[in-house]
Amino acid sequence: MRVLFTTLGSPSHGRAQLPLARALAAAGHEVLVATTPEIASVFGKDDVRVTPAMGEFHLHTFITPQVLEQAGRRGPDGEVTREVMERILPLAMAGPMAGKLRECLLPVAREFRPGLILRDGADLASCLISEELGVPQLPTPSGSTNLIDPAEVLPGLNGLRAELGLPVLGDPLSIVPHGRIDCVPAAFSFARHLPPSWSYRQSVAVDRGSVLPRWIADLPTDRPLVLAALGTALPMLREAAAGGDAMHLPMPDSVRTLRSMITAASRLEECTVIVSTSGIPVEADGLPRHVHVTDRVPQPLLLESVDLFLTHGGFNSIREALRTATPMAVIPQFGDQLGNACRVQELGLGREVTDRTPEGIATAVREVLADPAVGARARAARLAMLALPEIDRAVTDLEGLL
Numbered sequence: 001m002r003v004l005f006t007t008l009g010s011p012s013h014g015r016a017q018l019p020l021a022r023a024l025a026a027a028g029h030e031v032l033v034a035t036t037p038e039i040a041s042v043f044g045k046d047d048v049r050v051t052p053a054m055g056e057f058h059l060h061t062f063i064t065p066q067v068l069e070q071a072g073r074r075g076p077d078g079e080v081t082r083e084v085m086e087r088i089l090p091l092a093m094a095g096p097m098a099g100k101l102r103e104c105l106l107p108v109a110r111e112f113r114p115g116l117i118l119r120d121g122a123d124l125a126s127c128l129i130s131e132e133l134g135v136p137q138l139p140t141p142s143g144s145t146n147l148i149d150p151a152e153v154l155p156g157l158n159g160l161r162a163e164l165g166l167p168v169l170g171d172p173l174s175i176v177p178h179g180r181i182d183c184v185p186a187a188f189s190f191a192r193h194l195p196p197s198w199s200y201r202q203s204v205a206v207d208r209g210s211v212l213p214r215w216i217a218d219l220p221t222d223r224p225l226v227l228a229a230l231g232t233a234l235p236m237l238r239e240a241a242a243g244g245d246a247m248h249l250p251m252p253d254s255v256r257t258l259r260s261m262i263t264a265a266s267r268l269e270e271c272t273v274i275v276s277t278s279g280i281p282v283e284a285d286g287l288p289r290h291v292h293v294t295d296r297v298p299q300p301l302l303l304e305s306v307d308l309f310l311t312h313g314g315f316n317s318i319r320e321a322l323r324t325a326t327p328m329a330v331i332p333q334f335g336d337q338l339g340n341a342c343r344v345q346e347l348g349l350g351r352e353v354t355d356r357t358p359e360g361i362a363t364a365v366r367e368v369l370a371d372p373a374v375g376a377r378a379r380a381a382r383l384a385m386l387a388l389p390e391i392d393r394a395v396t397d398l399e400g401l402l
Helices: 011-027 037-045 063-070 082-094 098-113 125-133 145-146 150-164 233-242 254-267 299-305 314-322 336-346 358-370 372-385 392-402
Strands: 002-005 030-034 049-051 116-119 135-138 224-231 272-276 289-295 308-311 328-330 350-352
Touching: 002 011, 002 098, 011 030, 011 116, 011 254, 011 314, 030 098, 030 350, 037 049, 063 082, 063 125, 082 145, 082 150, 082 336, 082 372, 098 125, 098 150, 098 392, 116 125, 125 135, 145 336, 224 254, 224 299, 254 272, 254 289, 254 358, 299 314, 314 336, 314 372, 328 336, 328 358, 336 350, 350 358, 350 372, 358 372
Parallel strands: 002 030, 002 116, 030 049, 116 135, 224 272, 224 308, 272 289, 308 328, 328 350
Antiparallel strands: none
């Protein structure tokens, strides 16, 4: 069968889909990934076709002043609360963004003639394309799938359906008529508005050939090991803003957050701390010997030996931490990360860092490390993850769906 993947956002979205695309290709199915130039290289080493048909496509360009006004009041200091964010993203994704994305993807789909569409959670255009072509679609693991309320996107999608001459639908769950694909067990789901569906084990071997650098292997093991990282989306947004892109949605200062994390790491003298900057430039001279700053690390591998993960709370990072039973301290920055941080705390898998000063971050890290209940809960999550079938099983399930 022919399978069309759609991927947008940051490279982490591509890595979330890569194990499934790889499994489908290995089973002899023809796979085409429609994505952006920034993400295309994620799939470069695998036996799949890739087209950067979306061009330079970014969600933040659709968060206009009109969308912000529709989303309603912000917090007392003008900050974007979780509640407002949960209204902003559906309004942006189901309106002009879905219309524009459909213009990019429909010609690709008509030429490729897929029997199945596996879409990025932020790609609601493929809901319409699947209805136009009469083929099934399912969202793949993503923070957008977890965050959006189907009832909030239904009016926007129905407006587009009416323009296209498609039947207007009344069921909000019409965006997932065949379910969704996830890599988290139902008991640990981060999807607030969608029922459990097709769940498979999170892979720890996403990047082929990745190994830990020697300097990490030589670190002392007589103290807790902490990994601190901000993910891949913030650096991209920072570059977009520096390039002149209009940012109507207030964005966190990634450099300031990273500096606070490094200062907090300096105070954790009882730990060894690795800080991954994702390429964000920061001053790292004069740090104590227990702090190690690097551009990037093979995160899924390193988490297998980490005692605590200080993270921005992206859904990829959270799934990797669940797979390796790694307790978390979460400093959410924007989007689904706000809800993810809350969910981590609800599930007992760690703490949300509400005091973002260096002292507050260090205190949260120490509290999580000292709480045996968090470690026990993290181990329970890993056992639940290991009870899921491997991603190769998804191939058989999807073949059965068709």
